[in-house]
Amino acid sequence: MRVVVPVSGSDPKTRLASVLTPDERRDFTDAMLADVLDALTGAGLEPAVVSTAPVDCDAPVTVDERGLDALVNDLLASTVDEAGGALAIVMADLPLATPESVDRLVSTDGDVVLAPGLGGGTNAFVCRHPDFRVDYHGASIRDHRRIARDAGVDLSEVDSRRLATDIDEPSDLAEVLLHGDGAAADWLADAGFEVALTDGRVAAVRK
Amino acid sequence: MRVVVPVSGSDPKTRLASVLTPDERRDFTDAMLADVLDALTGAGLEPAVVSTAPVDCDAPVTVDERGLDALVNDLLASTVDEAGGALAIVMADLPLATPESVDRLVSTDGDVVLAPGLGGGTNAFVCRHPDFRVDYHGASIRDHRRIARDAGVDLSEVDSRRLATDIDEPSDLAEVLLHGDGAAADWLADAGFEVALTDGRVAAVRK
Numbered sequence: 001m002r003v004v005v006p007v008s009g010s011d012p013k014t015r016l017a018s019v020l021t022p023d024e025r026r027d028f029t030d031a032m033l034a035d036v037l038d039a040l041t042g043a044g045l046e047p048a049v050v051s052t053a054p055v056d057c058d059a060p061v062t063v064d065e066r067g068l069d070a071l072v073n074d075l076l077a078s079t080v081d082e083a084g085g086a087l088a089i090v091m092a093d094l095p096l097a098t099p100e101s102v103d104r105l106v107s108t109d110g111d112v113v114l115a116p117g118l119g120g121g122t123n124a125f126v127c128r129h130p131d132f133r134v135d136y137h138g139a140s141i142r143d144h145r146r147i148a149r150d151a152g153v154d155l156s157e158v159d160s161r162r163l164a165t166d167i168d169e170p171s172d173l174a175e176v177l178l179h180g181d182g183a184a185a186d187w188l189a190d191a192g193f194e195v196a197l198t199d200g201r202v203a204a205v206r207k
Numbered sequence: 208m209r210v211v212v213p214v215s216g217s218d219p220k221t222r223l224a225s226v227l228t229p230d231e232r233r234d235f236t237d238a239m240l241a242d243v244l245d246a247l248t249g250a251g252l253e254p255a256v257v258s259t260a261p262v263d264c265d266a267p268v269t270v271d272e273r274g275l276d277a278l279v280n281d282l283l284a285s286t287v288d289e290a291g292g293a294l295a296i297v298m299a300d301l302p303l304a305t306p307e308s309v310d311r312l313v314s315t316d317g318d319v320v321l322a323p324g325l326g327g328g329t330n331a332f333v334c335r336h337p338d339f340r341v342d343y344h345g346a347s348i349r350d351h352r353r354i355a356r357d358a359g360v361d362l363s364e365v366d367s368r369r370l371a372t373d374i375d376e377p378s379d380l381a382e383v384l385l386h387g388d389g390a391a392a393d394w395l396a397d398a399g400f401e402v403a404l405t406d407g408r409v410a411a412v413r414k
Contacts, residue, residue, distance in 0.1 A: 015407055101366055116368065118325070119408025120385055139402055139409045141385060159308055161323065161371040168407060178327055178348060195346055200222055200375060201326025202346045 001106060001126070002079045003045045006068055007033055007092035009053025019170045019206065020191075028187055032167060033057050035095040035182035042099030043106065047090070050075075072134045081130040089134075090124040091117075095176050095184035096162040105163060110156030112148045115163040116141045123166050129153040173204035208313060208333070209286045210252045213275055214240055214299035216260025226377045226413065231398065238390035239374060240264050242302040245389060249306030250313065254297070279341045288337040296341075297331040298324075302383050302391035303369040312370060317363030319355045322370040323348045330373050336360040380411035 011022065012029040020028060033049070037059050040047040049061045050071060064071055072089055079087040088106060090097070105115055111129035114122055120139035131151035135143045148155040165175050167184070176185050177195050188204065196205040218229065219236040227235060240256070244266050247254040256268045257278060271278055279296055286294040295313060297304070312322055318336035321329055327346035338358035342350045355362040372382050374391070383392050384402050399414040 098366075104366075116386065118368075118382070120381065120402065121408070138404045139385065142402070159305075159311075159367050159369050161325075161368045162366050164368040164371070174327065175325070178346065179323065195327065195349070197345045201328070 001045065001086040001088055002075075003040055003047040003088045003090065004072075004075055005033065005036055005040070005047050005049050005059070005090050005092050006071060007049055007051045007055060009051040009055050009063070013093070013168070015168050016170060016173075019173070024191065028184065028191075029092070030056060031183035031187040032095040033092045035180070035184050036090060036092055036097050038182060039094075039097035039099055039102050040090065043102040044099075045088070045102070045106070049092075068136050069134055072136075076127055076133060080127055080132075086126060086128045088124065088126045091166055093166045093168065094123055094163060095167060095182060096165045096179050098162055101158075101160045101162040104160060105158045108156050108158050109154075111153035112144075113156045113158055114141065114144055114148075115158045115160060117166045118164050121166060123163050124158075171201075171203065174202050177204055178202070208252065208293040208295055209282075210247055210254040210295045210297065211279075211282055212240065212243055212247070212254050212256050212266070212297050212299050213278060214256055214258045214262055216258040216262050216270070220300070220375070222375050223377060223380075226380070227398075235391065235394055235398075236299070237263060238394040239302040240299045242387070242389035242391050243297060243299055243304050246301075246304035246306055246309050247297065250309040251306075252295070252309070252313070256299075275343050276341055279343075283334055283340060287334055287339075293333060293335045295331065295333045298373055300373045300375065301330055301370060302374060302389060303372045303386050305369055308365075308367045308369040311367060312365045315363050315365050316361075318360035319351075320363045320365060321348065321351055321355075322365045322367060324373045325371050328373060330370050331365075378408075378410065381409050384411055385409070 013025045016025055047059050049059045050064050052065050079085050112132050113126040115124035117123035120141055122140045122144050192207040193204045195202050220232045223232055254266050256266045257271050259272050286292045319339050320333040322331040324330035327348055329347045329351050400411045402409050403412040
């Protein structure tokens with residue numbers, strides 16, 4: 001199975017700008033990517049990274065400045081349609097991913113296997129059928145279900161909190177501190193973040 | 208396995224007060240409870256409900272006005288310590304729960320099996336060991352890990368987005384619309400809620 005991790009190489013994670021400087025966002029993004037690559041290799045896969053700008057990581061990197069839809073749909077065409085292979089796309093901002101959660105994704109039966117993200121996203125998927133394409137804008141999980149249904153493919157979903165937890169907003173950081181044990185959790189702790197109690201759910205605050 | 212669903216019978220879900228009237232919060236809470244009970248019975252279990260006030264549902268109901276910690280710790284003492292049985296506690300606000308996710312919870316090996324909630328909570332657990340107690344205040348998942356570790360019990364966690372998604376705040380409602388197909392999703396749709404796109408994640412808005 002071909003496994004690709006798309007990542008934003010320049011000015012990533014702008015929705016974290018209220019709590020992290022641009023350099024910090026870059027470092028934290030690299031730490032999350034390292035955790036994702038660890039989970040994938042731990043599951044016996046050989047991930048490749050496609051980035052909009054050069055990044056430093058333990059995987060082969062291709063720089064491709066296109067948007068996510070064009071990139072992934074091109075990978076689907078070349079890997080699945082033409083070569084008859086399987087393609088997994090795993091987002092780079094899933095620092096809670098583990099070899100076990102990745103293994104559940106890639107071992108779930110289905111022409112298309114989706115891993116929904118919180119808030120309507122599609123954090124990872126596996127495709128084994130030539131008629132599937134992606135559209136990451138808006139509530140992509142609904143679009144991807146519809147596209148799969150319209151194509152008549154056998155659709156499955158993997159029920160994983162770890163794959164669902166993409167880190168986009170300050171309120172997401174607490175999840176990394178609560179459940180992570182990799183580079184991203186270490187980076188946040190080193191940067192002074194800790195879990196604080198609020199009226200409802202906990203938050204990550206900086207000392 | 209004894210399975211108990213604790214529920215708040217009076218003035219539930221106050222953090223939804225900005226979008227739902229008191230009567231609506233009561234009705235929506237009942238719908239979520241119905242979904243949880245459906246998932247549990249679909250997994251072959253026979254759930255019982257313990258509520259702080261009478262509720263209408265398809266399960267035997269006991270009214271108990273004590274707080275959650277006292278209630279659950281008493282159930283642990285009577286079910287596990289004294290009778291040598293296993294106890295599962297499943298929260299009533301998990302409308303995305305399915306028979307499959309419940310089955311993963313109860314079939315995971317471990318003296319204690321935790322299902323973390325988003326934001327530090329503990330949305331469900333199974334206990335098969337007499338030395339475990341609960342403390343739901345604050346970031347309870349961390350406390351429950353510590354209590355289990357201090358007791359020397361064999362601790363596992365189940366990685367389920369469906370069990371992790373407790374519905375407490377307006378921003379949670381979109382998850383029900385995106386992924387639910389039971390009573391709670393129907394109730395929200397009937398009440399005029401629909402998924403709307405925002406800058407980041409999607410939200411549930413009322414027409």
